[in-house]
Amino acid sequence: MSNVTNGTTPFAPFFKFINDLNRNYTTIPYEEKMEMSVLQRVKLYNWTFEFFFIGVVVFIFVVYKIGTSVNVSRADKLFDSIHAFLRDELKFARVGFTAQAGENRLYMDQHMHTWLTSFSTGRSCIEGVNVHLHLFPRNNPLSMFLENVMGWYFPILALDTDAEFCEIEIKPNGVYVGSENANVNSNSNEILNNFKFISSIVNKRVMNQSRHDNYYLALTHTTEGEDLSNEYVHMSEMNQLNGFITSYCKKDVLNNLLNQTVDLLEFISFTDLPADKPENASVWNANKKIRCVIRTRVPTTDKELELLNQLIALVVEVYDNFTRVLVQKNESSFVTNDMLKKTNNMRATELAKITKIAREAALEREKEEKKEVEKEKRRNLKKTGEQEKIDQKMKEKRERRQRNKQKVRM
Ligand SMILES: *[C@@H]1O[C@H](CO)[C@@H](O)[C@H](O)[C@H]1NC(C)=O
Ligand SMILES: *[C@@H]1O[C@H](CO)[C@@H](O)[C@H](O)[C@H]1NC(C)=O
Ligand SMILES: *[C@@H]1O[C@H](CO)[C@@H](O)[C@H](O)[C@H]1NC(C)=O
Ligand SMILES: *[C@@H]1O[C@H](CO)[C@@H](O)[C@H](O)[C@H]1NC(C)=O
Ligand SMILES: *[C@@H]1O[C@H](CO)[C@@H](O)[C@H](O)[C@H]1NC(C)=O
Numbered sequence: 001m002s003n004v005t006n007g008t009t010p011f012a013p014f015f016k017f018i019n020d021l022n023r024n025y026t027t028i029p030y031e032e033k034m035e036m037s038v039l040q041r042v043k044l045y046n047w048t049f050e051f052f053f054i055g056v057v058v059f060i061f062v063v064y065k066i067g068t069s070v071n072v073s074r075a076d077k078l079f080d081s082i083h084a085f086l087r088d089e090l091k092f093a094r095v096g097f098t099a100q101a102g103e104n105r106l107y108m109d110q111h112m113h114t115w116l117t118s119f120s121t122g123r124s125c126i127e128g129v130n131v132h133l134h135l136f137p138r139n140n141p142l143s144m145f146l147e148n149v150m151g152w153y154f155p156i157l158a159l160d161t162d163a164e165f166c167e168i169e170i171k172p173n174g175v176y177v178g179s180e181n182a183n184v185n186s187n188s189n190e191i192l193n194n195f196k197f198i199s200s201i202v203n204k205r206v207m208n209q210s211r212h213d214n215y216y217l218a219l220t221h222t223t224e225g226e227d228l229s230n231e232y233v234h235m236s237e238m239n240q241l242n243g244f245i246t247s248y249c250k251k252d253v254l255n256n257l258l259n260q261t262v263d264l265l266e267f268i269s270f271t272d273l274p275a276d277k278p279e280n281a282s283v284w285n286a287n288k289k290i291r292c293v294i295r296t297r298v299p300t301t302d303k304e305l306e307l308l309n310q311l312i313a314l315v316v317e318v319y320d321n322f323t324r325v326l327v328q329k330n331e332s333s334f335v336t337n338d339m340l341k342k343t344n345n346m347r348a349t350e351l352a353k354i355t356k357i358a359r360e361a362a363l364e365r366e367k368e369e370k371k372e373v374e375k376e377k378r379r380n381l382k383k384t385g386e387q388e389k390i391d392q393k394m395k396e397k398r399e400r401r402q403r404n405k406q407k408v409r410m
Contacts, residue, residue: 067139071113093122124177176327200269216273248321280358
């Protein structure tokens with residue numbers, strides 16, 4: 001109490017203020033208080049401090065409730081819209097995760113309503129559709145604030161978590177089912193070998209950031225296309241691949257859609273490489289995944305949700321047409337063997353670079369470790385050497401004493 005009142009702590013004025021709130025009440029003598037009724041005492045007591053605390057608690061609770069309900073309602077709207085579209089229009093057999101008992105939610109809700117995901121499957125040409133939604137932790141303003149501050153000072157911590165986005169991954173399976181009783185091709189792996197390239201359409205607004213954030217985009221060349229509206233660029237491994245998307249969907253439908261999604265869409269990328277640069281060959285092999293990534297802002301209006309569905313439909317149509325052409329083999333594929341040879345070479349070169357760097361890093365580590373071991377050994381040697389010296393001195397001392405004693409006796 002003493003250092004509260006003598007003002008040595010930075011909180012002293014605060015505590016003094018709190019104590020002063022009830023100075024009048026505390027100065028009333030005990031006997032007088034005992035004579036008052038409870039109501040009289042309640043009236044005399046200054047409740048400002050207590051009300052303030054209750055206010056803070058209520059405020060946190062209200063923010064939590066509002067933040068949670070905003071996030072859940074955005075997620076519900078998005079997943080309901082996409083799931084209905086995948087089921088009814090694109091004819092997926094299994095849409096979303098199995099609903100938990102007592103809920104009708106078909107998506108997974110993690111990290112306090114900030115990471116939301118669903119998976120759909122069961123369709124010709126498509127292995128599956130992953131939908132990821134990342135939202136701000138609106139129900140926890142303190143963590144939102146801290147995340148922002150950390151992001152300014154340690155940009156490496158900010159990465160993805162500082163932005164809200166929706167990312168949809170559509171994976172092909174190389175199996176074309178023309179009709180219900182049609183034969184299914186069994187050479188799906190061979191078909192999928194034709195999907196190992198990168199071809200993307202990227203919104204100019206985010207092209208530098210996307211290239212920075214996604215390894216597979218970092219490997220591409222950026223070109224403006226006469227066939228694209230002004231707000232977008234092609235990002236492909238080579239210029240010949242720029243036409244991939246438009247050769248498997250209707251060009252005017254695509255451009256019309258791109259025009260309407262300028263504020264929504266960040267990019268559409270057909271790729272097989274990971275978003276994070278692999279550290280070595282095993283990570284490279286483990287993370288190769290043929291897919292198309294559609295990345296957008298979080299759609300909130302019905303119009304935006306509808307446009308997002310149209311983007312998904314467009315990608316599915318491209319995979320349908322491309323797979324059909326590859327399976328039926330009676331039309332020439334847009335992606336020629338020559339292009340595939342080039343993309344294959346590019347991957348081999350890139351992997352060789354990564355392996356070289358990984359090997360150099362490993363060698364460096366080994367050298368450091370060896371140095372450390374040597375140092376430790378020398379330190380130990382020195383220690384044992386010193387110990388020997390000490391032992392020797394002690395021995396000499398003992399012997400001298402012995403001799404002195406003998407001298408005395410003589
Ligand atoms: C992207 O970077 C290039 C140079 O690296 C720059 O000229 C261009 O203005 C940047 N674009 C945007 C949208 O930031
Ligand atoms: C792609 O397939 C759709 C039907 O799903 C068809 O209408 C369209 O003409 C095809 N486009 C190309 C370029 O083959
Ligand atoms: C898209 O917008 C550009 C100008 O903003 C226009 O020139 C182009 O015709 C539009 N394309 C479509 C398909 O509407
Ligand atoms: C590759 O890198 C990962 C991640 O750093 C590591 O766990 C793994 O042991 C490495 N593999 C090899 C073969 O060096
Ligand atoms: C390719 O073959 C399929 C049946 O195998 C047929 O339906 C289709 O019309 C053919 N396409 C062309 C361009 O010949």
